[in-house]
Amino acid sequence: MKSLATSIDVQGEDLQEYCRKTAEQARLASRKLVSLSAAAKDAWLRAAAEALEENVDPILAANTLDLEAAPSYGLTEAAIDRLKLDAKRVAVMADALREIAALRDPVGEVIEGFRRPNGLEIQKVRVPLGTVFFIYESRPNVTVDAAAICVKSGNAVILRGGKEARHSSSALVDVMAGIAPQFGIPREAIQLVQTADREAVGHFLSLDDYIDVAIPRGGRSLIERVVREARMPVIKHFDGNCHVYLDESAEVDMAVAITVNAKCQRMGVCNACESLLVHSASVQRLLHPVLNALADQGVEIRGDERVCRQFPSAVPATEADWATEYLGPIVSVKIVDSLDEAIEHINRYGSHHTDAIVTSSLQAARRFCAGVDSSAVMVNASTRFNDGGEFGLGAEIGISTDKFHARGPCGLRELTTYKYLVLGEGQIRT
Amino acid sequence: MKSLATSIDVQGEDLQEYCRKTAEQARLASRKLVSLSAAAKDAWLRAAAEALEENVDPILAANTLDLEAAPSYGLTEAAIDRLKLDAKRVAVMADALREIAALRDPVGEVIEGFRRPNGLEIQKVRVPLGTVFFIYESRPNVTVDAAAICVKSGNAVILRGGKEARHSSSALVDVMAGIAPQFGIPREAIQLVQTADREAVGHFLSLDDYIDVAIPRGGRSLIERVVREARMPVIKHFDGNCHVYLDESAEVDMAVAITVNAKCQRMGVCNACESLLVHSASVQRLLHPVLNALADQGVEIRGDERVCRQFPSAVPATEADWATEYLGPIVSVKIVDSLDEAIEHINRYGSHHTDAIVTSSLQAARRFCAGVDSSAVMVNASTRFNDGGEFGLGAEIGISTDKFHARGPCGLRELTTYKYLVLGEGQIRT
Numbered sequence: 045m046k047s048l049a050t051s052i053d054v055q056g057e058d059l060q061e062y063c064r065k066t067a068e069q070a071r072l073a074s075r076k077l078v079s080l081s082a083a084a085k086d087a088w089l090r091a092a093a094e095a096l097e098e099n100v101d102p103i104l105a106a107n108t109l110d111l112e113a114a115p116s117y118g119l120t121e122a123a124i125d126r127l128k129l130d131a132k133r134v135a136v137m138a139d140a141l142r143e144i145a146a147l148r149d150p151v152g153e154v155i156e157g158f159r160r161p162n163g164l165e166i167q168k169v170r171v172p173l174g175t176v177f178f179i180y181e182s183r184p185n186v187t188v189d190a191a192a193i194c195v196k197s198g199n200a201v202i203l204r205g206g207k208e209a210r211h212s213s214s215a216l217v218d219v220m221a222g223i224a225p226q227f228g229i230p231r232e233a234i235q236l237v238q239t240a241d242r243e244a245v246g247h248f249l250s251l252d253d254y255i256d257v258a259i260p261r262g263g264r265s266l267i268e269r270v271v272r273e274a275r276m277p278v279i280k281h282f283d284g285n286c287h288v289y290l291d292e293s294a295e296v297d298m299a300v301a302i303t304v305n306a307k308c309q310r311m312g313v314c315n316a317c318e319s320l321l322v323h324s325a326s327v328q329r330l331l332h333p334v335l336n337a338l339a340d341q342g343v344e345i346r347g348d349e350r351v352c353r354q355f356p357s358a359v360p361a362t363e364a365d366w367a368t369e370y371l372g373p374i375v376s377v378k379i380v381d382s383l384d385e386a387i388e389h390i391n392r393y394g395s396h397h398t399d400a401i402v403t404s405s406l407q408a409a410r411r412f413c414a415g416v417d418s419s420a421v422m423v424n425a426s427t428r429f430n431d432g433g434e435f436g437l438g439a440e441i442g443i444s445t446d447k448f449h450a451r452g453p454c455g456l457r458e459l460t461t462y463k464y465l466v467l468g469e470g471q472i473r474t
Numbered sequence: 475m476k477s478l479a480t481s482i483d484v485q486g487e488d489l490q491e492y493c494r495k496t497a498e499q500a501r502l503a504s505r506k507l508v509s510l511s512a513a514a515k516d517a518w519l520r521a522a523a524e525a526l527e528e529n530v531d532p533i534l535a536a537n538t539l540d541l542e543a544a545p546s547y548g549l550t551e552a553a554i555d556r557l558k559l560d561a562k563r564v565a566v567m568a569d570a571l572r573e574i575a576a577l578r579d580p581v582g583e584v585i586e587g588f589r590r591p592n593g594l595e596i597q598k599v600r601v602p603l604g605t606v607f608f609i610y611e612s613r614p615n616v617t618v619d620a621a622a623i624c625v626k627s628g629n630a631v632i633l634r635g636g637k638e639a640r641h642s643s644s645a646l647v648d649v650m651a652g653i654a655p656q657f658g659i660p661r662e663a664i665q666l667v668q669t670a671d672r673e674a675v676g677h678f679l680s681l682d683d684y685i686d687v688a689i690p691r692g693g694r695s696l697i698e699r700v701v702r703e704a705r706m707p708v709i710k711h712f713d714g715n716c717h718v719y720l721d722e723s724a725e726v727d728m729a730v731a732i733t734v735n736a737k738c739q740r741m742g743v744c745n746a747c748e749s750l751l752v753h754s755a756s757v758q759r760l761l762h763p764v765l766n767a768l769a770d771q772g773v774e775i776r777g778d779e780r781v782c783r784q785f786p787s788a789v790p791a792t793e794a795d796w797a798t799e800y801l802g803p804i805v806s807v808k809i810v811d812s813l814d815e816a817i818e819h820i821n822r823y824g825s826h827h828t829d830a831i832v833t834s835s836l837q838a839a840r841r842f843c844a845g846v847d848s849s850a851v852m853v854n855a856s857t858r859f860n861d862g863g864e865f866g867l868g869a870e871i872g873i874s875t876d877k878f879h880a881r882g883p884c885g886l887r888e889l890t891t892y893k894y895l896v897l898g899e900g901q902i903r904t
Contacts, residue, residue: 257878277707277878309904413895415508424901426902428903435590447891451892461877463849464850470854
């Protein structure tokens with residue numbers, strides 16, 4: 045294996061040229077990937093899984109360099125734990141590659157096809173987007189997943205990982221890209237950006253001739269920067285301010301189970317519940333059991349005036365609370381007088397991510413589904429299910445709260461576009 | 475009918491507030507449109523068709539005002555002809571509305587649906603985008619088509635037409651929006667921007683909280699401005715630099731017919747042929763008949779060195795010719811030594827719009843379809859078929875050369891997105 049993490053140190057025009065060259069190579073690689081067979085891509089994924097397991101020693105050696113440097117970056121205990129690799133975690137990454145190999149190739153799928161009166165046969169066929177610029181936080185397994193998902197969907201990828209994981213990511217990319225040419229995949233299909241200079245991100249975001257989509261994953265300031273600077277489209281989600289609405293007709297046990305699961309099963313994730321709405325006609329029946337169950341889990345209740353009257357240990361909610369993604373043990377709670385008020389509140393303060401209703405009324409379920417403008421609307425199910433794996437899409441590269449191109453979990457198919465193929469026998473237009 | 479074309483004259487903060495208010499009203503209207511039945515929308519379209527025909531007098535009176543002002547805008551004869559309405563043209567617009575009424579409602583279509591192992595039923599359902607900001611040239615019928623397509627697909631629309639047609643457009647919108655409330659459609663679902671101030675466009679392009687997509691149609695400088703300033707996604711196409719490639723195995727008659735049709739059937743449109751590539755192995759057989767047929771139609775041939783040697787009346791092509799959309803009686807012609815060279819040339823100089831191969835070889839057709847990165851790839855058919863009507867999509871609002879969201883002709887369906895509906899019976903995530 046070649047030396048790991050040869051971080052380049054270039055500035056100004058050199059840096060710009062490095063980025064341009066990297067992106068141009070990705071574009072050239074993407075042209076080759078377009079017509080690569082599923083068999084070749086899947087054989088590469090399975091071989092890459094093997095290769096990761098065979099190279100566990102150099103991978104762990106690289107990871108040790110990152111772990112040694114971690115204190116100098118001020119990483120928390122939790123972040124260091126996410127960064128740390130061992131043989132078992134490498135095996136988990138390898139298994140993820142085998143799972144992606146087993147997924148159906150999205151490229152070439154005939155989305156629809158029909159014959160026109162003049163005999164033209166028209167097919168709408170799924171094709172890769174081209175080149176993906178992926179900017180992400182420091183977990184090494186994200187490097188492996190992203191490279192696999194992008195190449196399986198026929199795209200070249202430029203990986204810009206966090207500097208905290210650069211030795212680990214470099215070792216992983218070396219393994220995966222190193223064996224790629226054996227399967228007809230250009231090595232440049234998977235490139236890790238070899239500089240920690242933040243200006244490099246800006247250069248890449250200007251290269252819309254070479255890069256078809258930017259996918260940022262990380263904090264709000266990173267995503268805002270990418271949206272501001274990118275000259276190509278962006279797949280992103282900002283916040284997950286998800287709601288659970290307990291309708292008048294909700295069953296108590298189900299209301300408790302879903303609210304507690306949505307809020308508490310994992311607090312720091314984008315599809316966790318941050319806000320609870322309860323219909324005023326069922327306050328007596330629903331509010332106390334649900335809030336008691338949340339309080340038992342250590343969740344702080346921030347309520348509107350009526351909630352605070354009913355539940356004295358609640359803290360008064362401010363206007364800002366309705367729009368806040370806590371990502372922790374706090375929930376805002378509001379009593380609403382109608383289903384319409386719930387829908388309006390969600391559309392106004394929510395983040396169009398995931399919102400759930402608990403109800404026994406078919407009419408209420410239908411109106412909630414139609415009215416709530418979110419990537420996923422849940423009826424009698426936890427918000428936590430809005431996830432590529434839970435939807436059965438296989439691996440995902442993110443969840444989009446945008447309405448354009450892809451909405452909700454983004455897996456292999458969401459990294460593709462389509463083109464029309466029109467087959468004739470000499471037809472001309474009259 | 476209220477007074478026509480009450481162009482407001484506001485500036486600075488007033489203008490900004492006017493735009494904000496218009497966009498906010500569109501957003502509120504769009505929330506109502508989401509759950510409107512197809513029956514209501516279609517009834518409105520049919521009634522609007524009637525109303526246009528009944529109001530032909532005030533519409534023509536408004537059109538006269540535009541025609542009187544036309545010389546002061548320096549409009550060409552052709553532009554004045556496009557601007558001019560008469561009873562027959564109003565009837566054609568009304569018929570277009572009836573055709574759109576007859577199309578299937580895209581909203582509510584279940585794109586896919588499946589059941590997960592835990593019993594969750596997941597549906598991916600088509601929903602409107604929300605609010606469309608449409609910026610377009612001066613033909614009055616575009617006002618009518620755009621309003622109809624946007625509302626039929628469940629979207630509110632803000633129409634920013636050319637000032638040359640403002641009296642006509644205002645009269646048409648007054649008729650269509652005026653009767654909308656009778657069908658449960660808010661009047662604000664269709665708003666015409668009531669100022670010619672170009673700054674208004676900039677204000678609207680900043681209002682991404684209210685507007686979901688901007689669709690510019692017009693010259694390159696307009697589209698570039700919109701792409702630069704828009705904070706929401708844009709559906710657009712810049713150029714149509716379309717190619718016809720005559721493969722080694724092309725039949726002569728078909729090669730002539732398709733090339734002449736693609737180049738000459740209508741010269742000023744985006745799906746007309748601008749560049750011809752001919753395989754070197756069939757120059758003797760194909761080049762002369764095809765170029766003679768083009769020359770007979772008055773088309774100037776700009777050829778590479780080999781073409782100029784074969785066809786002495788050709789003008790030498792410069793590097794710039796390969797990338798030029800002439801929109802007129804000129805074609806650039808190049809001899810290539812292989813199918814791969816043709817594909818590379820098209821991907822390099824083309825505009826990813828429409829490119830055709832004429833061939834008898836299945837292998838060549840397959841490789842061309844796979845390799846050419848364009849919104850539509852034609853095999854033995856004229857490039858002129860890349861069109862919503864020819865594809866059977868019904869009315870279209872434009873053709874996209876982007877890969878994101880929509881590619882190729884954009885009709886009703888391309889003005890929608892989707893959301894996931896997840897139906898459970900109390901499922902929680904473990």
